[in-house]
Amino acid sequence: xxxxxxxxxxxxxxxxxxxxxxxxxxxxxxxxxxxxxxxxxxxxxxxxxxxxxxxxxxxxxxxxxxxxxxxxxxxxxxxxxxxxxxxxxxxxxxxxxxxxxxxxxxxxxxxxxxxxxxxxxxxxxxxxxxxxxxxxxxxxxxxxxxxxxxxxxxxxxxxxxxxxxxxxxxxxxxxxxxxxxxxxxxxxxxxxxxxxxxxxxxxxxxxxxxxxxxxxxxxxxxxxxxxxxxxxxxxxxxxxxxxxxxxxxxxxxxxxxxxxxxxxxxxxxxxxxxxxxxxxxxxxxxxxxxxxxxxxxxxxxxxxxxxxxxxxxxxxxxxxxxxxxxxxxxxxxxxxxxxxxxxxxxxxxxxxxxxxxxxxxxxxxxxxxxxxxxxxxxxxxxxxxxxxxxxxxxxxxxxxxxxxxxxxxxxxxxxxxxxxxxxxxxxxxxxxxxxxxxxxxxxxxxxxxxxxxxxxxxxxxxxxxxxxxxxxxxxxxxxxxxxxxxxxxxxxxxxxxxxxxxxxxxxxxxxxxxxxxxxxxxxxxxxxxxxxxxxxxxxxxxxxxxxxxxxxxxxxxxxxxxxxxxxxxxxxxxxxxxxxxxxxxxxxxxxxxxxxxxxxxxxxxxxxxxxxxxxxxxxxxxxxxxxxxxxxxxxxxxxxxxxxxxxxxxxxxxxxxxxxxxxxxxxxxxxxxxxxxxxxxxxxxxxxxxxxxxxxxxxxxxxxxxxxx
Amino acid sequence: xxxxxxxxxxxxxxxxxxxxxxxxxxxxxxxxxxxxxxxxxxxxxxxxxxxxxxxxxxxxxxxxxxxxxxxxxxxxxxxxxxxxxxxxxxxxxxxxxxxxxxxxxxxxxxxxxxxxxxxxxxxxxxxxxxxxxxxxxxxxxxxxxxxxxxxxxxxxxxxxxxxxxxxxxxxxxxxxxx
Numbered sequence: 023x024x025x026x027x028x029x030x031x032x033x034x035x036x037x038x039x040x041x042x043x044x045x046x047x048x049x050x051x052x053x054x055x056x057x058x059x060x061x062x063x064x065x066x067x068x069x070x071x072x073x074x075x076x077x078x079x080x081x082x083x084x085x086x087x088x089x090x091x092x093x094x095x096x097x098x099x100x101x102x103x104x105x106x107x108x109x110x111x112x113x114x115x116x117x118x119x120x121x122x123x124x125x126x127x128x129x130x131x132x133x134x135x136x137x138x139x140x141x142x143x144x145x146x147x148x149x150x151x152x153x154x155x156x157x158x159x160x161x162x163x164x165x166x167x168x169x170x171x172x173x174x175x176x177x178x179x180x181x182x183x184x185x186x187x188x189x190x191x192x193x194x195x196x197x198x199x200x201x202x203x204x205x206x207x208x209x210x211x212x213x214x215x216x217x218x219x220x221x222x223x224x225x226x227x228x229x230x231x232x233x234x235x236x237x238x239x240x241x242x243x244x245x246x247x248x249x250x251x252x253x254x255x256x257x258x259x260x261x262x263x264x265x266x267x268x269x270x271x272x273x274x275x276x277x278x279x280x281x282x283x284x285x286x287x288x289x290x291x292x293x294x295x296x297x298x299x300x301x302x303x304x305x306x307x308x309x310x311x312x313x314x315x316x317x318x319x320x321x322x323x324x325x326x327x328x329x330x331x332x333x334x335x336x337x338x339x340x341x342x343x344x345x346x347x348x349x350x351x352x353x354x355x356x357x358x359x360x361x362x363x364x365x366x367x368x369x370x371x372x373x374x375x376x377x378x379x380x381x382x383x384x385x386x387x388x389x390x391x392x393x394x395x396x397x398x399x400x401x402x403x404x405x406x407x408x409x410x411x412x413x414x415x416x417x418x419x420x421x422x423x424x425x426x427x428x429x430x431x432x433x434x435x436x437x438x439x440x441x442x443x444x445x446x447x448x449x450x451x452x453x454x455x456x457x458x459x460x461x462x463x464x465x466x467x468x469x470x471x472x473x474x475x476x477x478x479x480x481x482x483x484x485x486x487x488x489x490x491x492x493x494x495x496x497x498x499x500x501x502x503x504x505x506x507x508x509x510x511x512x513x514x515x516x517x518x519x520x521x522x523x524x525x526x527x528x529x530x531x532x533x534x535x536x537x538x539x540x541x542x543x544x545x546x547x548x549x550x551x552x553x554x555x556x557x558x559x560x561x562x563x564x565x566x567x568x569x570x571x572x573x574x575x576x577x578x579x580x581x582x583x584x585x586x587x588x589x590x591x592x593x594x595x596x597x598x599x600x601x602x603x604x605x606x607x608x609x610x611x612x613x614x615x616x617x618x619x620x621x622x623x624x625x626x627x628x629x630x631x632x633x634x635x636x637x638x639x640x641x642x643x644x645x646x647x648x649x650x651x652x653x654x655x656x657x658x659x660x661x662x663x664x665x666x667x668x669x670x671x672x673x674x675x676x677x678x679x680x681x682x683x684x685x686x687x688x689x690x691x692x693x694x695x696x697x698x699x700x701x702x703x704x705x706x707x708x709x710x711x712x713x714x715x716x717x718x719x720x721x722x723x724x725x726x727x728x729x730x731x
Numbered sequence: 732x733x734x735x736x737x738x739x740x741x742x743x744x745x746x747x748x749x750x751x752x753x754x755x756x757x758x759x760x761x762x763x764x765x766x767x768x769x770x771x772x773x774x775x776x777x778x779x780x781x782x783x784x785x786x787x788x789x790x791x792x793x794x795x796x797x798x799x800x801x802x803x804x805x806x807x808x809x810x811x812x813x814x815x816x817x818x819x820x821x822x823x824x825x826x827x828x829x830x831x832x833x834x835x836x837x838x839x840x841x842x843x844x845x846x847x848x849x850x851x852x853x854x855x856x857x858x859x860x861x862x863x864x865x866x867x868x869x870x871x872x873x874x875x876x877x878x879x880x881x882x883x884x885x886x887x888x889x890x891x892x893x894x895x896x897x898x899x900x901x902x903x904x905x906x907x908x909x
Contacts, residue, residue, distance in 0.1 A: 217824050221820070221826055224832050225825075225832060234758075236762060236764070285760060286758070287748075359769050359775065360767070406828070406829065407828060408767070408831075410828075439772070638824075641866055642866040667771075675859045676868040676872070
């Protein structure tokens with residue numbers, strides 16, 4: 023990341039005693055942001071007179087470990103005592119904008135990437151101020167002092183002053199600019215497997231998730247929403263609901279009808295007693311079969327070109343061998359284990375919100391619109407998130423704010439699991455037609471793909487959609503790294519009326535499955551080993567080739583397996599990172615079941631901050647991808663989601679968990695994404711292994727029993 | 732209707748609708764939010780507590796059925812994260828988002844109370860009712876083995892402890908109410 027000359031650090035008046043420092047970073051994050059410079063504060067450090075060091079966490083902690091990583095980055099330069107670190111979540115404010123988004127938010131595997139320099143610079147500037155404060159006190163040259171483990175030392179005279187004792191005098195000093203950062207070879211914290219700082223509160227029940235927030239005088243609400251997407255309330259009768267003891271109020275809001283009660287369960291009982299007539303709107307007859315037909319039709323006509331190398335049509339026409347395949351993926355729900363929820367308190371001239379959100383600024387803006395207050399009157403507190411995965415935006419925040427505004431009291435809105443599964447912003451269903459041409463030796467010379475699916479960006483970041491092209495709809499296919507001279511991908515944006523959103527690894531989740539399965543089809547058609555074929559085609563992509571080789575080596579690719587065991591391999595570049603995975607499986611064809619025994623993952627995300635987190639995130643991504651492959655589909659019937667709870671939207675459980683082995687490539691390159699890139703390769707690796715076992719190609723997810731017969 | 736039970740070793744009386752699930756009594760009536768809501772249908776295990784030492788889904792347990800019983804929640808497993816399962820969870824750094832972990836820990840503690848040295852298969856069987864959307868399963872297995880080790884190596888000391896505590900003599904739950 024470039025920190026340009028307008029970047030500056032400054033001290034900020036804080037309520038508590040001691041040194042408060044913030045780091046302002048203008049500029050943007052190269053690979054993600056579209057527009058030019060904006061000013062953003064990326065971190066705060068507070069050094070207390072009680073020797074505590076408080077790191078203000080400006081990203082949402084949803085399990086990915088960013089809280090710990092941000093502390094590691096700051097501590098590397100601050101030279102504080104690791105045990106003295108406290109954390110608090112940043113309030114919503116412009117100074118905390120993520121340069122990747124020009125708003126406050128967490129996603130796109132951007133957190134370490136966007137904080138890598140700013141957090142270290144914040145720590146370095148604070149350290150220099152503490153050094154100067156000590157030097158002034160002692161009347162010595164600052165260069166003769168050193169910072170170590172929460173204290174400034176003057177070795178010549180064997181004197182020592184703790185950070186706490188220097189905090190107040192340091193806070194009056196000018197903030198140094200452009201303090202040189204440490205040479206990575208001197209890192210004592212970055213790169214070392216480090217335990218998370220949020221584990222204790224997550225094993226004793228004290229971590230406060232959004233759903234745990236309690237406010238004085240708070241009441242509890244649930245909302246009944248139109249089961250059909252795009253529908254609305256025609257009329258309702260609350261008489262019976264209001265008779266449920268403990269129900270205090272029933273109010274209509276823009277998304278439906280809210281029942282307010284003494285507690286969540288009573289609100290749910292009241293909701294059952296509601297009588298609502300819905301205006302089901304234009305989607306009342308929509309079903310999954312229609313959507314499939316619509317997508318299929320759309321891929322028969324030319325779309326918007328996503329990539330064009332050479333002349334794929336001509337090369338395909340002249341190829342010695344031609345293969346074709348259609349791949350499909352269903353809508354998917356995020357299903358974080360903490361259902362959506364929000365606590366809101368709308369007062370006469372301000373609004374306070376407690377929410378497990380990944381999108382603070384968007385939530386603030388929505389609350390400002392609902393209340394009519396300026397954005398600075400929307401005080402938003404971010405709690406721990408019980409999973410995020412791209413789900414947690416602002417819709418549930420808006421509902422809580424509307425209810426609080428209507429009833430004039432603080433309210434906690436809780437969604438049921440059914441609400442959560444049926445009113446999500448889904449991973450788009452997608453349909454993709456593939457063709458490849460092979461030369462006489464079986465090497466691919468042409469590749470074409472036509473994709474039809476909904477656009478996620480249309481709803482969330484419309485500015486990024488240009489001329490009908492949403493890159494998230496084609497990522498994982500249009501940007502694959504293989505050298506194939508004639509390569510063509512086009513896209514048909516198709517909107518059947520189902521709300522879609524960012525789902526862990528976004529377009530790579532389905533397109534990675536499509537592309538890496540089709541690559542395996544090319545290998546089979548050309549009679550090549552799937553690993554050797556990929557090796558040859560990745561000769562110009564050294565980092566992807568390196569993880570491919572590492573995964574193959576650690577998995578023993580090509581070595582004999584016990585009878586009944588088979589391997590599949592896949593690889594993908596996504597979020598700036600390189601991942602390759604090998605799945606070892608067995609298939610019981612009479613029982614029509616597959617078991618994943620072992621997964622080897624090789625990963626390169628540049629300079630690693632916390633290797634323990636990377637390992638956990640890769641395991642996590644693999645579980646996520648296996649759930650997608652083996653279990654999940656959201657289907658639509660009469661404009662409604664069919665699935666209701668975990669019995670018909672199953673999540674991978676511990677008895678299906680393979681042994682996952684993670685190998686991280688050592689690197690001094692700038693850090694890249696880690697939360698999402700582990701997801702895409704596992705599904706094709708698994709399906710490619712099933713092909714090795716059965717000779718059957720799986721082109722539609724999730725895997726069905728008949729696919730394994 | 733007033734319902735009496737023992738919550739984390741202490742007598743507790745609540746006056747609520749007898750059909751209200753224990754989960755919501757804990758969370759909304761008593762303000763003990765360590766026990767989580769995940770599905771409301773005993774499908775995910777996030778709401779797991781121990782009743783009489785058995786792992787129980789509180790989201791489908793009417794409060795009336797708890798009358799006179801011993802209930803242990805995550806808050807009562809130990810006062811200071813000193814239960815072997817909690818210690819192992821911290822040593823292995825199991826949690827990611829952490830939302831399912833109260834339930835995972837309560838299930839794991841119930842398993843170890845019954846089976847001090849479970850195999851991987853026994854762990855899978857006892858823990859498959861608990862969903863972890865972050866996918867911490869590999870570390871959960873590892874941490875249960877580690878907790879078994881810790882528990883077995885200090886079981887002598889723990890017995891002396893519990894005998895010295897009159898309140899715990901009748902408790903079925905290992906390392907439970909304090």
